[in-house]
Amino acid sequence: MKIQIDSLKEGHNGWLETVSPGELELNGSPFNGKVSVQLDVDKRSGKIPVSIKAKSVGRFTCDRCGEEFDREIEGKCNIMFVMREQPLPDEMPGDDVRSYFSGQSELDVTSDIRDALLLSIPFKLLCSEDCKGLCPGCGVNLNFEECKCLKEKDR
Ligand SMILES: [Zn+2]
Numbered sequence: 789m790k791i792q793i794d795s796l797k798e799g800h801n802g803w804l805e806t807v808s809p810g811e812l813e814l815n816g817s818p819f820n821g822k823v824s825v826q827l828d829v830d831k832r833s834g835k836i837p838v839s840i841k842a843k844s845v846g847r848f849t850c851d852r853c854g855e856e857f858d859r860e861i862e863g864k865c866n867i868m869f870v871m872r873e874q875p876l877p878d879e880m881p882g883d884d885v886r887s888y889f890s891g892q893s894e895l896d897v898t899s900d901i902r903d904a905l906l907l908s909i910p911f912k913l914l915c916s917e918d919c920k921g922l923c924p925g926c927g928v929n930l931n932f933e934e935c936k937c938l939k940e941k942d943r
């Protein structure tokens with residue numbers, strides 16, 4: 789996903805875009821639906837701070853019961869584009885501060901948005917806060933079924 793520098797007015801620009809996961813190189817990730825991206829971009833002389841909020845629904849597997857579920861994830865990032873004649877020698881594509889040149893037409897924020905979303909996925913994911921999980925005895929999903937252990941013991 790790219791920001792067209794020439795289409796920005798001086799000062800603050802804010803807009804919302806809806807993009808496909810493919811455009812953000814999210815194919816094969818938990819995010820398989822549209823991503824809504826809120827951009828706030830300040831066009832100043834020699835500097836363009838970009839603030840991004842991206843939201844999308846991902847498909848995850850519950851750590852407690854193993855069921856698949858959908859959850860909206862929001863990722864945020866800020867990048868400062870600084871006009872320079874040459875990029876700094878140790879500059880990397882995902883850096884928070886990056887160079888652009890006079891005459892450059894667009895700013896690529898694809899990897900920033902992708903990483904912001906992927907890094908916002910919680911380490912532990914539950915289908916719901918009160919997921920009952922699986923019974924260690926009979927293995928039923930206690931969210932949907934009654935445990936059979938007790939009945940078997942009673943026999
Ligand atoms: Zn669960």
Ligand SMILES: [Zn+2]
Binds near residue numbers: 923925928935936937
């Ligand atoms: Zn059981």
